[in-house]
Amino acid sequence: MDEPVSHVLDNGVSSGLTLNLHPLAILNISDHVTRDRLTGSKTKITGALLGTQANRQVAVVNTFELALVADVDEATFDQDFLERRKEQFKQVFPTLDVIGWYSVGATPSDEDLRLQEQFSGLVETPIFLQFNTDIPAGAKDLPLTLYESALSEGKDAEAGAKFVKLDYGVETGEAERIAVDGAQRGGMGARDESQVVGSLVTQRNAIRMLYERIEVLSSYVHAVSEGKAKADHNILRQISALLASLPTMDAAVFKAELEDEYADVQIADTFNSLTKQLNALSDYTDRHHVVFPTSSQDDYGPPGARGGKGFDRPEALAGGRRRR
Template identity: 25%
Template sequence: MAPSSNTLRATSSNPLLSTKPSDTPLSVQLHPLVLLTISDYITRHTLRSQSGPITGAVIGEQNGREVTLEFAFETKISDKNDSDEVKLDEDFLTIRVEQYKEVHKAPPLDVVALFMLAPASGPQEWQVGVLKQVQTLLGNEGTMLLLFHPEGVASMEGGKLPISLYEPVRDVLDGTEELRFREVAFEVETGEAEMIGVDFVAKGGGSAVAVAQAATTGGAESSGAKDGKKAKGKGKGKEGETVAEGSETNGSAQHVLSPEDEELIASLTAKANAVKMLAQRVKLLRAYLAQLPESYLTDSTSEILPSDTTNHALLRNINALMVRQRLLAPSTSTPQSDTSSPINPSIATAASRAAADVHLTSLLASLTRATSEAQSMANKYKLVSRERTNKDRNMSSFTSSGGYGNGSMGTAEAGEF
C-alpha cells in the first residue's frame, strides 16, 4: 500500500471548494482497477469520437470514515433532457447498481463516488448538478467526486496521478447552506488477486500491440507482393526496386515477436536486473569491509581495536549472510573413481539421490497398495466367516425346533390312542 503523492491544492481559485478543514479526515483506499476502467472508457470515448461528457460511477465499501474505491462502470447520459443541463439516465444507473449489489454481497458494496473529467482547478457547475441527481436517486449524500485531469497526463512527475478526489460538504454562507467540496488525500491499495488481473491486462495490451504490428506488416508485405507482380510486366528496373522493398518488408516481419517470446524476454530481463542488483550490493559490501581495519577476532596479534562508530549490527548481518551462503553453494563431493566421466560429481550425486527418492516413493506406493489389498481380503474373509456362522446357527436352531415338535406330536397321538 503506497500513499498517494497528490497534494491538496489551493482552494482560492475555485468558488466551489471549501476552505474549512475537516475535523475527522477520510481514509480512502483507491484500487487500480478503477484507474484501468477510467482509462479504458476515456480511450474508447476518444477513438470513437463520441459526443457528450464522460461520466461514471465508482463502487466501493464505506465503513464510517474509511472508504474503498474498488470497481467502476460508465453511466449513460439521458436523451430525454430538453434543457442544457447534463442529466444521467436514472433507469440505466439504477439497474447497473442493483446488478453490482447482487454480485458483491459480501462485503456489500455501493456507489461511493462519481468519476468525470475536469481541470486541475477542481469541480465545475454542471458536475454539481449531476452529483445532486445521484445523491437524490441513491439516497447517499456522501457520494464523492473523482476527477480526472487530462492536461496532467503529459506532465506527470514522480508517479503523481492526474486525478483528484473531493468530498461534498455543507457550508453556511450568508445564512444559506450551500454544497462545497473539500479535497481528500487517498492511498493506492492493491491486493494479490488484483495484481494478477493488472498484470494480465498489461500483458494483453502488449500482445495486442504486437498483433497489430504484425497485421500492419502483413498488409504491407501483401501490397508489396502485388506491386512486384505489376512491376514484372513493366520493366526490370521496377522489378529490382520491388524486390528490394519486399526483402525489407520480410526483414521487418521477421522481427515481430510472439506473446510467448515477449513474456520470455521480460522474465529474462527481470532476472538479469536482479543479478545486476545483487552484484552491485555485493560490491558495495566488499568496499565497506575493505575500508575497515583488521579484526582482532581473527588476528590475535592485532592491536587495532574497532572505532566507536563501527556498525556492529551491519557486521552481524553480513556474517549471517555469509553463513547462509554455504547452504546456497553446490555440494562439492569427492571425485569418483571413473575420472573419464564428463559428469560433475556433485551433479551425479544429486542425480543418484533423486533416483533413490523416486525408487523409495515407488516402494512406498507398492507397500501401501499391498497393505490395502490385504486389509480388503481380511474384511472379505471376516464377512464370509460371519455369514457361515450365522447359517450354521440357523440350521442348528431349525433342527432342534423340528425335533421338539415331532416329539410333542407323538405324545399327543399316544394319549388319544
C-alpha cells in the same frame, strides 16, 4: 473578465474519511476515457463508483459507466439505467454498493456541482472522483482528485454547496498487482514468453527429478519387504516421517474434488462467453431500433401492444407480415 467561482473549499477543512482506491477502479476509468477519445464522443464522461464503507473507512473497488439524458438545457443522470446497472452488479458483487460517481476535468465545474447534488438524492454523501486528462509531462502523482460535499457559510456568491478535497491511498492485493503488471506491459511479448517457457521447463525438470527419487525410494521399500535388500532402519524412519507429513487423501476423493473444480472453471468460462454474446446482442438490438424504429415496433412489439404481433403469434414466428 471575472474569474470563475471556485467550487472547492480551500480552508483546511477535512472530513476525516480514510479513503482507499483499488487498481481495478483506476484502470476502468482510464479505459473509459481512452475509448471516449478514440470514438470522438462529445458527451460528458460519467460513471458510478462501487465500493464498501464501514464507519469512516471507504474503499473504491470497481466502477461502471453511467448515461446522461438531456433535460431542457442541462443533462441529468438516467436514474432507471443507474438502478438497473446497480442491481446487475449487486447480483455479482453483493458486498459492493454505489458510493459515488466520477467524471473528467481539472477542477469541479457548475455542472459537476449540479450532478453531485442530484446524486446526493440517490446515494447518501456520495464521493466525487475527478480524472484530469491534462497530465503535465513528468508528473508522478495519479491524475485523480476525490471530493465530498460540504456547505460553505456566508452571504457572498461563494456560499452554498461546495466540494471538500479528500486524501486517499492506493490499496491492492496480490491478484490486483499481477493484473496491473500485465496491463502495464501491454500483453506478453517475445521476451516475456521466453521467460514463461523457461520457468515451465524448470518446473518440469524439478517434477521429473522428484518422480525419479520417489521411484528410488519405492524400489528400495519393495526390495526390503521382499528380502532382496538389507533394511536400514534410519532410512526407513526418514521415509515414514516423510509419508506422515504428506496430507492424507483418498484417490477417489481427490478425483471428485478435481472434477468439481474443473466443472466450476468450465461453468465460469461458459458464463463469460454467454455474457459477451448477450452484450453483443443487446448492442445489435439497440442499433436496430435506432435504424428501424417503426419497423421494429410494428413487427416485434410485445404481445398485446398496439401494432405489435408478439413473438408467440404465428405470423411473427413465420418471419413476416400476414398479407391482406
